[in-house]
Amino acid sequence: xxxxxxPDTELAGQPAAYWTGVAYEALIAxxxxxxxxxxxxxPQFWLLRNLSVNDISPDGEGMTLPELREAMSxxxxxxxxxxxxxxxxxxxxxxxxDAEDRLWLTPEGEQARVDLARNAPAIRAALHEGIDDADYVxxxxxxxxxxxxxxxxxx
Numbered sequence: 001x002x003x004x005x006x007p008d009t010e011l012a013g014q015p016a017a018y019w020t021g022v023a024y025e026a027l028i029a030x031x032x033x034x035x036x037x038x039x040x041x042x043p044q045f046w047l048l049r050n051l052s053v054n055d056i057s058p059d060g061e062g063m064t065l066p067e068l069r070e071a072m073s074x075x076x077x078x079x080x081x082x083x084x085x086x087x088x089x090x091x092x093x094x095x096x097x098d099a100e101d102r103l104w105l106t107p108e109g110e111q112a113r114v115d116l117a118r119n120a121p122a123i124r125a126a127l128h129e130g131i132d133d134a135d136y137v138x139x140x141x142x143x144x145x146x147x148x149x150x151x152x153x154x155x
Contacts, residue, residue, distance in 0.1 A: 048113040051105040062102030
């Protein structure tokens with residue numbers, strides 16, 4: 001099957017929101033499929049990261065599901081069920097729950113976070129295949145400018 005090349009003049013007139021949406025869905029689907037093949041989910045990895053003092057957590061303190069949901073509000077997807085995802089991690093012994101319903105990372109959970117993080121470079125490499133770093137940086141800068149032009153905030 002051959003793919004038809006769209007002229008640059010036509011591409012320049014196409015809506016960025018459409019293409020960023022298509023890219024987002026494709027990238028998330030690919031990433032999640034790769035993680036599922038390794039036996040974990042993206043939300044599970046995020047839970048581990050958010051509870052680790054060696055990663056996102058500023059203090060390594062336990063958090064409730066509502067606190068975790070708030071901490072992940074900028075990237076969690078509507079279909080992500082954090083209660084079910086946390087239950088899977090509790091069953092693996094990677095998290096514990098205290099009397100105040102706070103989730104805590106276990107030493108086994110910290111080791112799992114470290115081990116699972118080793119999958120990220122291969123996922124990134126596959127997604128970046130054929131894209132040099134300069135083009136990628138330009139793309140990110142263009143997206144940041146589009147965000148600012150739309151009144152959004154770039155972190």
